[in-house]
Amino acid sequence: MKSTVKFCGLVMLTSIGIASCYAASFTYKGGPRIKSDDGNFEIGLNGRTHLDVHSLYPDYPVFGSQLLSSNDRDGFNWRRTYATLTGKIHDLNFKFENDFAVNAISPFPHSLREAWVSAKLGPGQLTLGQFKPYRGLEEITSSNEITLMERPSTSSTGIYSGRQFLTGIGYRSMIRDNLGFGINVMSLSHFGLPFEGITYGGRAVWLPIHQEGNILHLGFSVSRDTSNKNSLSARIVDVYGGREGISQSLGLAGAGFGAPHSNSQSTFSAEAAYSIGSLTLQGEYALSKLDNTHQAGGNLKNSSIQAFYVQASWFLTGENAVYRKDRGAFGKPLPSGKWGALEFAGRYDLAENINQNLTADPCRTGTSKCQVQVITLGVNWYPYQGIRFMLNYYLTEAMIGHADLGAQTQKDKLSVLSVRTQISF
Structure with missing residues (x-):
C-alpha cells in the first residue's frame, strides 16, 4: 500500500513539474485533468469503486467442495477500488491503474491492473506494458x-482463467472506418511475477452496419497460451454463482502424468452483437484445446472445452447503447431523463469439457460429465453519470454426471442474489 502511494505520488509530482514549464488549464469533466495550452502535455486522475453484497442459497445434497451452509459466503465484498492516472507527453500516451481493493492480498505491484505506454505507429497504436490481451x-x-x-x-472468468492483465506488446488499428484489428505478444505473467510463459494472438472486428442507434458488430479472436511452472497456468476454471460462488475446474494443461515441462492452450472465439434503439443482443462462442490434461489407456491426451453465452439488454427509459471503436466493444449511455436510466438484462451461459467421461477424466471429478450452466437476470439503474446500482439474480447448475453406470446423476443447483453500488469518475 505504501509503495503504491509513493509510486502514484512520484508520477503526479513529475507530471506537475512538467506542467509548470507550460501554460496549462485545469478542468474537471469526468475527473480532474491538467492540459497544457499547446496540447503537448496532459494528465488526468480517475477512479472507480464497486461495493458488492451477496446472498447465496445452496441446493442440498451438495457434492465436491460446494457451500457448507446457506450463509458461509454471504456479506459484503469490495470488488474494485481503482485509482487511474492517464495522460500524454508529446506523442507518448500512458496509463497507470491500481486496484486498492486487492492490495491486502496482492500487494503492489501485483495490484496493478494496467500500466503501459503507447505511441502512434502508422495508422494504429503500439502499446508496451501491462494491459488486456x-x-x-x-x-x-x-x-x-x-x-x-x-x-x-468466454472471458477470464472461464476460458482465460486468471489471465486478464498480462505484460507484453500489442498493436491495434482501424484499417477502415468499420474494420479494425489488434495483435499482441505477451508473457503469461503480471508485474511482480517472473516474465515466463508466452501468449500470442489477436482479434478482428467488423461493423457491417454502423449508424447511430443501429449497430451490427462481428468479430473473432485467436490465441495460444504456453505456460510453464513459473508462469500463470493455461487452465480453464468456471465460477458459477457470482464472485463469491463456486469454482469448477474444466481442465488444466499439463496435468496429465508424465506431461512435458511446457503445455499450451489454443483458443478460437467468435462474437456477434446487434444494437437497435434501446435493445442490444449479443453472444460469443469459444472453443479451447488444452494439451496433456489427462491420461487414457496409458497415453497423454488433450481435451477440448466449449463455452458460449447469449445475452439481451433493454433500456426501459429509451437510451441507446454506445459503441466504442477504440475498444471494439459497447459502453453505456448517459442517463437522458431526470430519474436516470433503467436497464433490464438477461444472459444464458454454458461451459463444458466435451471430452469428460468415465474413461477420460480431464476435470478430475471421476465422473461422466463436466458442465456448468448459469442464467443471470439483472436490473441496472443509472441515476446520474458515474453512478450505477445493479441487481443480479443467478440460477446456476453444475452437472458432473455419474461415477459409474446406473448411478444417479450428480448436480449442484445454486441461486444467488447480488447487489452492486458503483461510483466512478
Whole structure:
C-alpha cells in the first residue's frame, strides 16, 4: 500500500513539474485533468469503486467442495477500488491503474491492473506494458460498462482463467472506418511475477452496419497460451454463482502424468452483437484445446472445452447503447431523463469439457460429465453519470454426471442474489 502511494505520488509530482514549464488549464469533466495550452502535455486522475453484497442459497445434497451452509459466503465484498492516472507527453500516451481493493492480498505491484505506454505507429497504436490481451467482446469491455456484474465463461472468468492483465506488446488499428484489428505478444505473467510463459494472438472486428442507434458488430479472436511452472497456468476454471460462488475446474494443461515441462492452450472465439434503439443482443462462442490434461489407456491426451453465452439488454427509459471503436466493444449511455436510466438484462451461459467421461477424466471429478450452466437476470439503474446500482439474480447448475453406470446423476443447483453500488469518475 505504501509503495503504491509513493509510486502514484512520484508520477503526479513529475507530471506537475512538467506542467509548470507550460501554460496549462485545469478542468474537471469526468475527473480532474491538467492540459497544457499547446496540447503537448496532459494528465488526468480517475477512479472507480464497486461495493458488492451477496446472498447465496445452496441446493442440498451438495457434492465436491460446494457451500457448507446457506450463509458461509454471504456479506459484503469490495470488488474494485481503482485509482487511474492517464495522460500524454508529446506523442507518448500512458496509463497507470491500481486496484486498492486487492492490495491486502496482492500487494503492489501485483495490484496493478494496467500500466503501459503507447505511441502512434502508422495508422494504429503500439502499446508496451501491462494491459488486456485483445480477446473477446465481454473480456475487452470495461468493468464499469459490463451489463451484468460478472463476465461470462468466454472471458477470464472461464476460458482465460486468471489471465486478464498480462505484460507484453500489442498493436491495434482501424484499417477502415468499420474494420479494425489488434495483435499482441505477451508473457503469461503480471508485474511482480517472473516474465515466463508466452501468449500470442489477436482479434478482428467488423461493423457491417454502423449508424447511430443501429449497430451490427462481428468479430473473432485467436490465441495460444504456453505456460510453464513459473508462469500463470493455461487452465480453464468456471465460477458459477457470482464472485463469491463456486469454482469448477474444466481442465488444466499439463496435468496429465508424465506431461512435458511446457503445455499450451489454443483458443478460437467468435462474437456477434446487434444494437437497435434501446435493445442490444449479443453472444460469443469459444472453443479451447488444452494439451496433456489427462491420461487414457496409458497415453497423454488433450481435451477440448466449449463455452458460449447469449445475452439481451433493454433500456426501459429509451437510451441507446454506445459503441466504442477504440475498444471494439459497447459502453453505456448517459442517463437522458431526470430519474436516470433503467436497464433490464438477461444472459444464458454454458461451459463444458466435451471430452469428460468415465474413461477420460480431464476435470478430475471421476465422473461422466463436466458442465456448468448459469442464467443471470439483472436490473441496472443509472441515476446520474458515474453512478450505477445493479441487481443480479443467478440460477446456476453444475452437472458432473455419474461415477459409474446406473448411478444417479450428480448436480449442484445454486441461486444467488447480488447487489452492486458503483461510483466512478
